[in-house]
Amino acid sequence: MALKTITYFIEGKKKKLKIKKCDTLLKKFLGLMFHKNSPPLLFVFDREKNLQIHSFFCKPFKAIWLDEKMRATKIVDVKNWKICLSGRGKYLLEILTPLKNNNCRR
Numbered sequence: 001m002a003l004k005t006i007t008y009f010i011e012g013k014k015k016k017l018k019i020k021k022c023d024t025l026l027k028k029f030l031g032l033m034f035h036k037n038s039p040p041l042l043f044v045f046d047r048e049k050n051l052q053i054h055s056f057f058c059k060p061f062k063a064i065w066l067d068e069k070m071r072a073t074k075i076v077d078v079k080n081w082k083i084c085l086s087g088r089g090k091y092l093l094e095i096l097t098p099l100k101n102n103n104c105r106r
Contacts, residue, residue, distance in 0.1 A: 003039055008070040008093070019093070032094050033057040043092040052086040053094075055079065060097045065089035 003018040019042040022028050028043055034057050045051065048068055055061070055078045065074040065087035074087035077097065 004042075006042060006070065008064070008066055008072065008091075010064070010072040010075065017093070017095075032059070032061055032096065035059070035096070038096055040093055040095040043094070045090055045092075048088065048090040050086055050088050051092050052084055053078075053092070054084060055082045062093075062095045062097055063087070064093040064095070066091040066093065 004021060005016055005018050007014060007016050009015070017040055019040045020038070021044060022031065022041050023044045031041060031043070031053075032038055036059065043051075051065060053063060058078075058080050060080055061078050063074075063076045063078050063085065064072050066089050067073050068090045070091065073089050076085055076087070078085060
């Protein structure tokens with residue numbers, strides 16, 4: 001699987017990220033569900049609109065809604081099993097967040 005590099009903007013700062021593109025109905029439906037590891041996913045839609053997501057069967061991730069010029073319109077740290085989160089954009093980035101093991105005991 002070849003990853004594509006995109007450039008997007010958060011608070012006026014330019015960011016680059018290697019992503020996997022989700023541009024089919026099946027890829028958009030599955031997203032991060034059932035994935036333990038995944039590159040960041042970029043969901044591509046035909047126009048800017050309200051996009052709703054859920055986090056069933058997902059590990060915690062960061063959701064970034066982007067407008068047509070790849071500028072962040074909303075950023076949310078998503079915990080698993082949330083029913084409905086929404087934002088406006090033409091693109092949506094989903095980035096798995098690493099687990100923090102600072103307070104773990106074995």
